[in-house]
Amino acid sequence: MKIQLVLMASGFGRRFGSHKLEVLVHGRPLYTYGMKSLCQAAQAFLPSSGIDCQVTVVTAHDAIASACQAQGIDVIWNGQAGEGMAASLRCAVQAHSEADAWAFFPADQPLLTAETIADFLRQFLASGAAVGCMHNGERRCSPAVFRRPYGPGLLTLRGDTGGRQFLKRPQTWVYYPKRKGELFDIDYQDDLIFLNKTLDK
Template structure:
């Protein structure tokens, strides 16, 4: 059994969100949900409630987002602008977070900042599964896998070798995965389009 405080969170918040606003003027992560809290803040609060040592990866051109997440308790890792790393995409952001995270992390829960409806209990269940020895853990609701995903440190070389925008999910097709049953449709619900902000789900 690994110690609770050795697990870390990584919140990926450096994406461009072009489907939400093709002009790039409106950052979807800074939009308010019906509760009044921003998309990124909701995602961060749920992660921090379980993993107080969490790194938020943000882009250089989003200082307001970085400030908001830092005030909530995230350690901030500023990533290169998306235009400079477009060939690497999400994998680059993830690797920035991994390198920036504490060296004694036994593993990571990798969460997406545009998924504000993931329940705190889902994150806690993933951590418990990892503490019990799982190398990779993924939440499952009604037979479907979702986010976030947990990885133990043994997979660090594979995570650092990723390329492209698919991110760590490509490893789930190659290595053994522990599926964690949860009662949480939020593991599928991202904020991709403006109409997603009016989702009727409870945070």
């Protein structure tokens, strides 16, 4: 079985006011936190499960693409990034149509750990569900994972809502991380203040 782990790094940070994914946080671009956790989770998951986990980055930013390629990480160029989140999902499903499942992770959740990612995937597979997502204590949210039967549906998505319409369904399996703060995402400039304080601890 193959699970494609997809870091969605195509956003332009409209609410943030600038290209947030390359903003330096403790000397590192914001997106690298999520990328590192995904790579660590993939490496940890394989020996314990025998399941093939591969990481890919979907982006519309040259600097991110070049840096990931230099590290040997698969990159998919998103030429329709201006449309919104759905374009990233379609790019990944089209490029990795052979995968048995696609798991999508926003690049602006820097506190999400490899341990939580691996546990999320492990429990999702054990559930037998066809679709799953995390819950931040208030609502269902990304990360989300879809098995192959959802492939055609993902390819029909348009706009900036991603796969949200699927996640609202009653049959969606929901994961509650032990530390819901890991799902904190960076939307506005002020969010960096909280992030820096958290990383300083």
